[in-house]
Amino acid sequence: xxxxxxxxxxxxxxxxxxxxxxxxxxxxxxxxxxxxxxxxxxxxxxxxxxxxxxxxxxxxxxxxxx
Numbered sequence: 001x002x003x004x005x006x007x008x009x010x011x012x013x014x015x016x017x018x019x020x021x022x023x024x025x026x027x028x029x030x031x032x033x034x035x036x037x038x039x040x041x042x043x044x045x046x047x048x049x050x051x052x053x054x055x056x057x058x059x060x061x062x063x064x065x066x
Contacts, residue, residue: 023047
């Protein structure tokens with residue numbers, strides 16, 4: 001449809017650069033490394049899933065991610 005002039009080309013990189021990613025639950029270092037290939041650290045958020053995750057697990061996750 002782009003070739004026929006019915007729509008504009010999609011700017012995939014531009015669209016991805018505006019997304020924010022949430023590390024809810026129990027994220028692993030592999031997940032974080034993968035995300036860093038797609039985005040910058042300022043677009044990665046830590047959603048703790050509080051109050052469903054115990055405090056001790058939340059603290060351990062934060063320490064591990066630092």
